[in-house]
Amino acid sequence: MSKRATELSRDPIAEARRNWERHGWTEVAAPMAAVTSVMRVQQILLARAQEVLKPFRLTFARYEMIALLSFSREKQMLMSKASALLQVHPTSVTNTVDRLEAAGLVERRPHASDRRAVLLVLTDEGRRVATEATQALNDELFADTGFEAADVALVNDIFTRFRARSGDFSL
Amino acid sequence: MSKRATELSRDPIAEARRNWERHGWTEVAAPMAAVTSVMRVQQILLARAQEVLKPFRLTFARYEMIALLSFSREKQMLMSKASALLQVHPTSVTNTVDRLEAAGLVERRPHASDRRAVLLVLTDEGRRVATEATQALNDELFADTGFEAADVALVNDIFTRFRARSGDFSL
DNA sequence: CCAATTTACTTGGATATCCTATAGTCGGTA
DNA sequence: TACCGACTATAGGATATCCAAGTAAATTGG
Numbered sequence: 451m452s453k454r455a456t457e458l459s460r461d462p463i464a465e466a467r468r469n470w471e472r473h474g475w476t477e478v479a480a481p482m483a484a485v486t487s488v489m490r491v492q493q494i495l496l497a498r499a500q501e502v503l504k505p506f507r508l509t510f511a512r513y514e515m516i517a518l519l520s521f522s523r524e525k526q527m528l529m530s531k532a533s534a535l536l537q538v539h540p541t542s543v544t545n546t547v548d549r550l551e552a553a554g555l556v557e558r559r560p561h562a563s564d565r566r567a568v569l570l571v572l573t574d575e576g577r578r579v580a581t582e583a584t585q586a587l588n589d590e591l592f593a594d595t596g597f598e599a600a601d602v603a604l605v606n607d608i609f610t611r612f613r614a615r616s617g618d619f620s621l
Numbered sequence: 622m623s624k625r626a627t628e629l630s631r632d633p634i635a636e637a638r639r640n641w642e643r644h645g646w647t648e649v650a651a652p653m654a655a656v657t658s659v660m661r662v663q664q665i666l667l668a669r670a671q672e673v674l675k676p677f678r679l680t681f682a683r684y685e686m687i688a689l690l691s692f693s694r695e696k697q698m699l700m701s702k703a704s705a706l707l708q709v710h711p712t713s714v715t716n717t718v719d720r721l722e723a724a725g726l727v728e729r730r731p732h733a734s735d736r737r738a739v740l741l742v743l744t745d746e747g748r749r750v751a752t753e754a755t756q757a758l759n760d761e762l763f764a765d766t767g768f769e770a771a772d773v774a775l776v777n778d779i780f781t782r783f784r785a786r787s788g789d790f791s792l
Numbered sequence: 793c794c795a796a797t798t799t800a801c802t803t804g805g806a807t808a809t810c811c812t813a814t815a816g817t818c819g820g821t822a
Numbered sequence: 823t824a825c826c827g828a829c830t831a832t833a834g835g836a837t838a839t840c841c842a843a844g845t846a847a848a849t850t851g852g
Contacts, residue, residue, distance in 0.1 A: 458790040478763035487780035492663035566830040592649035609658035
């Protein structure tokens, strides 16, 4: 997807870690490496997801939005709730919905009793694209992420505890 | 840092995973959750890093650039090499350097023998800011990431193998 | 030795994210 | 009831990232 295909001769994160240790920051060298590798792995996974979604003219942000709607019980949701569930800023939701609406995948509808609120509803086309894009992600990314099975379980466990501790949700 | 402070009553990633399982995608439910949690943990860590760097008028991207320069042996580097080491697109480096140059932290210098190339050099101010910002990140983020010590080791191990398998570097 | 290719960087355009500020609405309280 | 604070969404502005295309220079091949 990107021009960053250059394979390096050595692991730049391992080198950074050695730099930290060389400066005497031995205590924080490992956490520094962990944080940096989370950043890099996210970058790799995001690029792969975007690649899979490209034929559907979806970005990952847009996919997340229509997937959220397609899995919701009533197939509709307040923008404020979508913002909370996707954990993104309200203005980002506005932006994403603008584009999904322009693409004909989502509709904005007024809320029955609260004139401030906006209901998001998937169009038929939106529903179809959400289903197909999810299938593509399952087949082309999630079926073979590059993590070993045991590692998937560890990542889920470690990151769930981390997110809980960061205040993402109450246990 | 952001307005996403809303604590949810339930873990949205766990809910997504249940949705996947409910649809019969049991094989890919766990990897899907793992990929999604990498995205979310990166978002949390990036926000915390940006918060620490805010007093230095640095974004994380700019910090990474001046940190890279400050740890390099000759305190200077080709833009192309910085792009490869930071694993970002050359145009992103151009953008980052424009801003660092405007802030007086970095200088562009012509390469002695290759007139296409641009050498990046830290200014004295850039060197000072890099040192202080690194100290702040060590004290305020890396010293207490929110990962338990054993988890840090696991994350480093799992993600190093993942990155190697993704072609990030040769072992 | 010159043409074709590759490399290094920049420019312009798109998308996503955040923040600040604002308009309109809802609700509790004096 | 009238007001004021809180909530919902949007507009405008900043930053970061990517891609496509362009410029200039170095390298390679015939």
